[in-house]
Amino acid sequence: MFHGIAAFMLLIAGIVLCSLPPVPLKAAGEPFLKLVDDKTFVIGNDFWNLTTGESFGTKLWYKGYDLVGNASGHYVSYNGAANNLSWTLTPPKIHRKSGIYTDIVFSAKEGDVHFVLTPTLTGAYQYFVNRALPKLGEFRTLWRLDNATFTHGFTNSNDLPLPPLSDFRASTTIQDETWQRKDGTFITKYDLSTFMPSVEGDLAFWGIYGKLPNGEGVGSWYIHGGKDYLNGDHLKQELMVHRESITGDAVLLNMIHGTHFQASSGDDFAEGKVWGPWLWLLNDGSPTDAAAKAKSENADWPYKWHIDQSGYDMRSFLSGRVVLSDGRPAAGAAIFLGDRDSKLSTLDQGKGYYYRTYATPDGKFTLENVREGNYTLSAWPNGGPIGDVTTVATKDVNVSLFDYDIGDVKWETQNRKKIWQIGSIDRKATGFQYAGPPHEHARAEKCPKNLTFTIGTNTEKDWCFSQWSRGIWSIFFTLPPTTFVNNTSSNAAVLSISLAGYSSGIQSTVRVNGVLTVPAFGGASVKGDPGLYRSATTAGEWRLFEFLVAGGGRTGSVLREGENRIDFVVVGEPKKWSGFMWDSVLLEWA
Template sequence: MQLSFLAAVLLFGISADAFPAKHASPEPFLTQLDGSSWTLGNNVWNLTQESTYGVKLMYKGRDCVGDAAGHYVSYNGAASNLNWTSASITKRGTYRGKKFIDIAFTAVEGDMHWVVFAGMSGAYQYFVNRALPVLGEFRTLWRLDNVTFTRGRTDIKDEELPPLKDYIPQNKVQDETWLRPDGSGYITKYDFTAWSRNQDFFGVYGEGFGSWYINPGKDYYNGDHLKQELMVHRESATGDVVQLNMIHGTHFMASSKDLLPEGKIWGPWLWYLNDGDKEDVAQRAAEEFQSWPYKWLVDEEYHSRGIVTGRLTLSDGRPASNAAVFLGDPDPTKTTLDMGTDYYYTTYADKSGRFEIPNVRAGTYGLQAWSNGSSIADVSTTFLVNKVTVKKSKRTNLGHLTWKLSPKEKLFQIGEFDRYSYGFSHGGAPYQHGLVAACPADLTYTVGESQTSDWCFGQTYRGNWTVRFRTSGIRESAAPELIVSLAGYASGASSNIFANGVQLGNMTSGSAWLPSDPSLYRSATAAGEWHLLRFPFDKSLLKDGWNDLTFNMVRNTTWHGFMWDSVALEC
């Protein structure tokens, strides 16, 4: 009598470790080992999956997990790991001459799919929501062997991961952040942060091995153009090398609480294995971007997509050159960064204000736009057109859209309105912990004499930052208004604002209109959660000649404070 592999396992007690390192057939497979463990893969790689963790990844004759935790899915700050109760092949097919199987691992919260093609180095993955709670954080990830994988790569950073020996307990200064043993700076996992929607590919690699994520379709991500996330790092407690896939992330946001519809799909993305060759994965990434949306996925709603086009012109006749354009929730009640319930699309207008957003899922959206600097850097308002309907295989042409501007004149402006700290001293520097400490406690900026770079990107010390500016002949009908655009704000700081010694207002934590985000103390130097604050005041406070506007920091916390986008005075 010939026994099946599963029968042999049950009868003779063959362990999961006995499964061959290389499957003989090139065809993809799923094999159940016992009631709570399976193997899946093809002749290139295979993974032993237990009820929570994928514990053994065989590739090129090596277990790439080793003593690390392996592959798992979790939500809301790693408080909840998903537990798989069953696994099954939901579809078998052939695409472009290659056989594939779609495997679903089922948990109470939803189904994690692995789409394994014959001979492929890696697999496509996607997750289908069934009963996830209000999120927060949702991620898939690998924790891999730290001898095999020694470097991390995003589109803006590529270097060795810090050695575990440098994580000295007495040198810890905050969450996952340590002073280096030689005192030269800091080690922190947040230095491997990058802009989520800009990624071509990211992952970890070493001599002869590479594990990568390629996410060509990013419409399932929460947030807008300014969404940034931690991509890779070393787990300080164990030394595991971590490859994160933050498909619903919160690391640099003030808040994120999204109730998710049943059936929402995150993905598919490609998890890709190679020998660590970045040119190879770059070529593969280009192919994946060209192939998205994936035709092999059988899902009618996934393929129900249209195109949104339009042209933005400012009310003064200028084209909205290079404006950031975002397609998100209709009747918006959240900031664009905080949106995360459904699907979201980003692009930039061209120099004439035209934009096109292809492959938009059918549905109803709200379209917003804002200045991305350059020729419209003076624009502080946000454009909104609501209830944009997208239909399958149709073009939704919004036509010529007029973006209304403030009728007031600017007396001065420091920095561009673009929601970033670019242009200021240290603004947009490489991610690094504690850079805001390099900004001064006291600063004087003289309009017409000082340069944008004389203003620092963040204010964290108690002291006075003063703007000196001239006025003359202010018209009778003038109604002055100070505009403060913050690229980010971390709690524990409070600033009083004065015009010629008279207080106009206050910026402080604990207020509903200024929620805190972790950007400044988590290595960000360009943006966190954007805030636009307006402080109107009586024109009698201004005088002909020199005037002073002062930000008086009266309470501070180390590495916390204000990250600037722009400061302007209108009248």
């Protein structure tokens, strides 16, 4: 089916486009752009309006109240707060009108930010077109709003009051944006982080809400109908909302290229790359209403009214089936369409466009609305029936404007015989003690310094999600005589250590029956991710270590008939709130 061209022809037949110059305030009902002076501009409609200077939107009027107050307002920046975009390239103007949609563009040397308004929408669609962004890690739009009005934060894993500014003032700073109260509990902006909903169809929305001075509810939300412009894979996490610790501003973040939980993410972008459109929405403070709006935005994506600089985005469907080399279907596998020939992990990729889904129980997958281009398809276990596979399947794919099926993708497994396994490989600490949402600072401290686990007796719930302090974690297991073949050196095994995250500052040796089999893993040779010390409790960035454990037979070998023991021995003085976040420990015959 010539899916993209058909959509294009329908668009041309149904929509007439025209470019308009800047205009003064229009009659009631129409979106407007008003140029107050060379450095002050007002946009809005009958329901809201924003007064903005060269960088900051400082007045947001809604239902008769200014929602910014003494806060910083709206701005766009990259590499944290180091670089704020300034609208000095040209004055803002109406870029185009399309039916009920009015597209207003603000131009900076780095690129163009568009606000797309309708007569009745309480908010605006926004998108950014790159012109000359430098290589960067973080790129964001955000609102800093009145701290008395916006008192709560909402993500897909948390709905919490934002801590009052007085809490910060009465607490002790212990690390980056983290404080300890006198009662021993913590305040950290990272607790309202969560996984960025990045699979097509996920309801991607988050916001801050509270009450206006007249008692009416009010909420400010970001909603993403599309996800292909967001960096990273299925396990991308981001900081969404928080209380600003110095001023008390309620902060609503939109990290359209974020790095808060990744080991490495710095990308160059092609001129013309588009992020968005996403929706910024004002409502009565109801998360239920925001969720309903997110559902409708998903259904409408890609937006027919959106025309980027190269014309209507023509998209395709890509489908196929992933089959393991041992004949099993890749049931539930994570499927990722990303950069061709990238040396970065799938989590760290960010220069292009990305498509994510999960395979069905029979290994089939479909990726919708894919842009034309050259990609690499990757698949990895998401637990379940294939949670013992340590390898990753890859296949280069060229996507044209035609919808097509790439057929079977063969996935070569490690082809080894399992002896035992603790935890299923899914790049998450899921199933282990204390793992799982919501984010919470210092939860790893609940895990013991020393732990004993016996194969066949204990369950994965007895294995804690994080090893963070100096100590020994021991695994006991029995090998019957029948596991050894001909009493020869061919009885070597492979120990696979799959980590859901690793925050540098900790190092471990591995001893098998008292023999130092692995001198050390972790440490300076492995680039850490900030997951664990930024309140992550499920994942940071995945890593796999595989080590050969010598065999030899019933006597004189490292592995032996009868009782065996593997010790993970943390050495040195680990950095506080750093450590390993476990995914799986797997022992197999080589």
